[in-house]
Amino acid sequence: MGLWSRLVGREERSIENPTIASSASMEDWLGFFGVSAGQAQLPSVNIESALEVPAVFDAVMFLSRTMASLPLLPLKTINGETRPSGGDLEMLLNEAPNPEWSSFAWRQYSWQQTFTGGRALSWIERQGVRPVAIWPMDPGLTTIRRTGGRKYYNFDGREYPAADVIDVPFALKHDGLTAYSPIHKGRKAIGLAIAMNDFAGTFFAGGGIPPLALEGPLPQGIEAFKRAQSDINRAIEFAKKAGRQFFGMPPGHKLSPIGIDPDKGQMTEARLFQIQEIARLFGLPPAFLQDLSKGTFSNTEQQDLQLVKHLISHWAKAFEDELNLKLFGQRRRARCAKHNLDALMRGDFKSRIDALARGIQTGQLMPDEARAMEDRPPKPGGDRLYIQGATVPLEDAGKNMVGHNGGPPLDNTQEDPGNAGDQTQN
Structure with a gap:
């Protein structure tokens, strides 16, 4: 006797009738519904x-x-x-x-x-x-x-x-x-x-059609049931190919879907969650697995x-x-x-150039070192460290200003000879 026969019994038996015991064991039931040892396979x-x-x-x-x-x-x-x-x-x-x-x-x-x-x-x-x-x-x-x-x-x-x-x-x-x-x-x-x-x-x-169950008076005998099943399958396939919205059913019969609607089962959300689970497995931020469902401009940068x-x-x-x-x-x-x-910054040209400029201006990089990072040849004067002079201690403000026409720095502590005479006359 096959599994289906053991589950539903012979023709005179019915699993809806509690007075008739089924010959199927609990292991048979679990195996039939894809469950074994208490967990899905x-x-x-x-x-x-x-x-x-x-x-x-x-x-x-x-x-x-x-x-x-x-x-x-x-x-x-x-x-x-x-x-x-x-x-x-x-x-x-x-x-x-x-x-x-x-x-x-x-x-x-x-x-x-x-x-x-x-x-x-x-x-x-x-x-x-x-x-x-x-x-x-x-x-x-x-x-x-x-x-x-x-x-x-x-x-x-x-x-x-x-x-x-x-x-x-x-x-x-x-x-x-x-x-x-x-x-x-x-x-x-x-x-x-x-x-x-x-x-x-x-x-x-x-075609997006879930498994269906035929409800109504069922034909007697396995061969008759197979022919009815084949007729219904042909009717469904014909309606799909012809683009029809409905097809005929024998009187007193109807088709009911079995299982859960993917939309009601939140299959889209579940598949998105699995992407996040796999990202956790490798320690990756989800954005790098093309999951931008919760991505914004600021948190993607983070x-x-x-x-x-x-x-x-x-x-x-x-x-x-x-x-x-x-x-x-x-x-x-x-x-x-x-x-x-x-x-890793190679693709971000602006950030890369800004960082190199900052390194040169703060005396951390020579111009030739920065050029070498961009695969560019050295230039005269590029082997020296430079630093901007705009930031000086407050007490030294104005003391080391460069003179006009590139002359030497002016020392404000010394009196201007031209003004000295005027001060004497006054």
């Missing part, structure tokens, strides 16, 4: 299915592209002055880590692994102690173990000590070896978004600041510390790698 979630949710794909791509686009330069400190070190290391970090990958492609791939599976790995190829290449590793094909208190990474048939592996986890578990995946930890929120996508697709693929202060800078610090440890060792003194977060 959401679609299974893995990285591939999660990336089919637009909000998840947008979050992963936005974060990975943003982090990969930041300039990453090695610096060295000589006599207390920090400056770019240049050389092969700058080429590895900011141009090409190996002959096959550009710096942007390597870093974007690494951040994609962090924001999906929860971990990014790359191994450092060295000649002696000097790094000559950086190669990305597939975290799904890498095993990590701890022996004698030290970590080792096994990948592609080789074993690498932790000192030669750049490891950026999303969040480490208690063992310090395995990492949490944001996709796995947010699987319920993502699964709900997938379920709503599937429901919306099924609903609109069916979300831009929040992105840099409370998300991008955190991940930049994590990557910088890992690079510094693995490239330069535990006791480095004069070298480090650092992101330039000012690059």
Whole structure:
């Protein structure tokens, strides 16, 4: 006997009649209505299915592209002055880590692994102690173990000590070896978004017609019922194709919708809420997942600041510390790698130029340094620091004014010789 037969009984039985017991168990009823063990079964979630949710794909791509686009330069400190070190290391970090990958492609791939599976790995190829290449590793094909208190990474048939592996986890578990995946930890929120996508697709693929129940005298026998069902389906399809607003029904019968109206179920609001849930999963302000439902001119600008202060800078610090440890060792003194977060202002020309002008006028930047940030060549006189002289202590006001025609400053404490004679005569 099939499930439907066990649920409704034979022809002489009726689930509306409480005097007739159904042979279906509670497990059968729960399974029939899509419920098991007291909870609904959401679609299974893995990285591939999660990336089919637009909000998840947008979050992963936005974060990975943003982090990969930041300039990453090695610096060295000589006599207390920090400056770019240049050389092969700058080429590895900011141009090409190996002959096959550009710096942007390597870093974007690494951040994609962090924001999906929860971990990014790359191994450092060295000649002696000097790094000559950086190669990305597939975290799904890498095993990590701890022996004698030290970590080792096994990948592609080789074993690498932790000192030669750049490891950026999303969040480490208690063992310090395995990492949490944001996709796995947010699987319920993502699964709900997938379920709503599937429901919306099924609903609109069916012409916006919800599941219907036929009410009235039903034909006897399974074959007669199937023919009636087929006739009704053909009538509905014919009316849809012909653009008719109604179709005929046998006397005493009517069709009633089953389930909940998407509008009454607030499906639009629910899908919008899932975007916000996914934004929370990655720590992103909702505006960066194209959710402007509560966005205004002022708070959207604040979300831009929040992105840099409370998300991008955190991940930049994590990557910088890992690079510094693995490239330069535990006791480095004069070298480090650092992101330039000012690059996030590249698209805002006015703010960028105003900031450079402010830096020059306050003696923080030489004109040539500001020009170099805009990829412009140096100019004569651009290697000096300048400062505006309009702001001076109150007691010095008027003492150091420049004379006419570029002459020397006038000292108001000295008497003008021309006026001295007049004062004597008076």
